[in-house]
Amino acid sequence: MRNKIIPYNPELKLLARQLRKNSSLPEVLLWQNIKQRAYGVQFHRQVPMLHYIVDFYCHEIGLAIEIDGASHDHSVLYDAKRQGELEAYGVKFLRFSNEDVKKNMFSVLLVVDETVKELLK
Numbered sequence: 001m002r003n004k005i006i007p008y009n010p011e012l013k014l015l016a017r018q019l020r021k022n023s024s025l026p027e028v029l030l031w032q033n034i035k036q037r038a039y040g041v042q043f044h045r046q047v048p049m050l051h052y053i054v055d056f057y058c059h060e061i062g063l064a065i066e067i068d069g070a071s072h073d074h075s076v077l078y079d080a081k082r083q084g085e086l087e088a089y090g091v092k093f094l095r096f097s098n099e100d101v102k103k104n105m106f107s108v109l110l111v112v113d114e115t116v117k118e119l120l121k
Contacts, residue, residue: 005059006089008048016053019046026067026101027055033109034065039116049091052082057091061119064091065112069098092119 023031023045034043034056043065047057056065064086068079083093094115096108 004062004090006049006086006091009051010048012048012051012053016046016048019053024067024069024098026069026096026098029105030056030065030067030096030101030108033105034112039113040120041116049086049089052086054086058116061116062089062091063115063119064093066093066095067098067101068095 027045031043031045041058041060041063043056043058045056047054047064049057049064054064055067057063066079087093092115094111096111100108
């Protein structure tokens, strides 16, 4: 699965660019900690995959990181469908709430670190 590019709808490129420019505070905070190969792998922000956009994705190990805010409270079924479709391509997901990122960054980064190490084995 390493470096496998998941096909995506090209129409999502513009939306992904807009989302990168208008990131939420938790997205910015997490990005500051995972960018520039901080964990030995390269993450990208707002990555189009299939008909969706994931918050962060590492092609090298097939790891997606999603930060769930209030907008996800009413989209549990949609999120599950989306995640299931992407997992069928071998994508592993980590999900964190906005609150976790803002108040428990150490714990979030510990989970990211452990997951990256596991997937690199």
